[in-house]
Amino acid sequence: MSTSPTPPIRIALVDDQQLVRAGFALVINSQPDMEVVVEASDGAQALRMLESYPVDVVLMDVRMAGMDGLTATAQLTAAPSTSGTVPKVVILTTFDLDEYVMRAIKAGASGFLLKDVPPEDMLAAIRIVHAGDGVIAPSSTKRLIEHLAHVLPDEQKASPAVLDVLTDREREVLVLMAKGRNNTEIARELYVAEATVKTHVGRVLAKLGARDRVQAVVIAYETALVSP
Numbered sequence: 658m659s660t661s662p663t664p665p666i667r668i669a670l671v672d673d674q675q676l677v678r679a680g681f682a683l684v685i686n687s688q689p690d691m692e693v694v695v696e697a698s699d700g701a702q703a704l705r706m707l708e709s710y711p712v713d714v715v716l717m718d719v720r721m722a723g724m725d726g727l728t729a730t731a732q733l734t735a736a737p738s739t740s741g742t743v744p745k746v747v748i749l750t751t752f753d754l755d756e757y758v759m760r761a762i763k764a765g766a767s768g769f770l771l772k773d774v775p776p777e778d779m780l781a782a783i784r785i786v787h788a789g790d791g792v793i794a795p796s797s798t799k800r801l802i803e804h805l806a807h808v809l810p811d812e813q814k815a816s817p818a819v820l821d822v823l824t825d826r827e828r829e830v831l832v833l834m835a836k837g838r839n840n841t842e843i844a845r846e847l848y849v850a851e852a853t854v855k856t857h858v859g860r861v862l863a864k865l866g867a868r869d870r871v872q873a874v875v876i877a878y879e880t881a882l883v884s885p
Contacts, residue, residue, distance in 0.1 A: 666787045667711065669695035671703040671726065672718040672749065677772070681716060684776045691783060698722075700729025707733065711742045714783050716770075718749045719761065727761050734765025745786045768871050789869070815879040822864040828882065830857040834870055835877040 668685055670678045670693055682693045695710045697703035701724040703715070715733065719726040730746045748761045748769035761769065767786045770779060820828065826847075833843045840858065844851040858870070867873040877883050 663690070665689070666691040666783060667694045667713045668692065668783065669697065669703060669707060669710075669712040669715040669744065671697045671700065671715060671721070671729065673698045673721040673723075674718075677718075681779070684779065685783070688780060691780075700724030700726060700732075703729055704732060707744070712744045713742075713787050715744045715746045716749055716783075717746050717766070727764060730761055730766050731764035747782060747786055762871055762875055765868070766871075767869055815876065817880045817882070819865070819876065819880050820882060823861065827857055827861050827864070830854065831861050831873060831877050832883055834858065834861075835874045835883040 668691055670681050670685075672678050672681075675698075678696050682696065685691050685693050695703070695706050695712055697706055699721045700717075703717070704724075707715075717726040717730055726748060730748070733746060734743060745767040746761075746765060748766045749772050750761075750769050751772055768782060770782055774782075820831075823831065829847065830843060833846060838846065840851050840854045843858075844854045847854070861867070862869065862873055865873055865876050867876060
């Protein structure tokens, strides 16, 4: 019995530089499992287009003329579009954005990438986010999170009491998540089955009210459970 092929991951590119969009589109469309279906030059145009064209993952620049990426991300992830889908958002950024990226993660983004990321890391990030995880694994993301944690304003830090709901083992798992470890690596370090790690990760997210791994890691830094 034949099975129908898995439809490609539908991607929207939102960036005010046409050359950047063209470069990303060239790489993405070369893959058999993904395609660019929407291109927009600012947040407002993206929101309008995404009402008509459902997508799975949005690569969103932060600094754009017109509506910026932070505002667009918050609106995009707040409620499903008329198509009934809520796409995952990956923020495209550079180091100089500091706390703005943290705000984007809180606004609903599932991860972020540096604009000069190697093509294979970008493609891997799209697949990871589409599968339901936050983009934590790439070294550039880990480095950026550590940088952000270092510059995080005091008013954005959280009380360590937030973590009181976690067991000791769940804290261990969260620390390893914050270090960029995937489930397989965490299982190896803790000498447990990968399925057990998946259960722990699920409980960490549920107890912290975190949408995904990225948000859980942000909480780990905000509460100073881990530090750069």
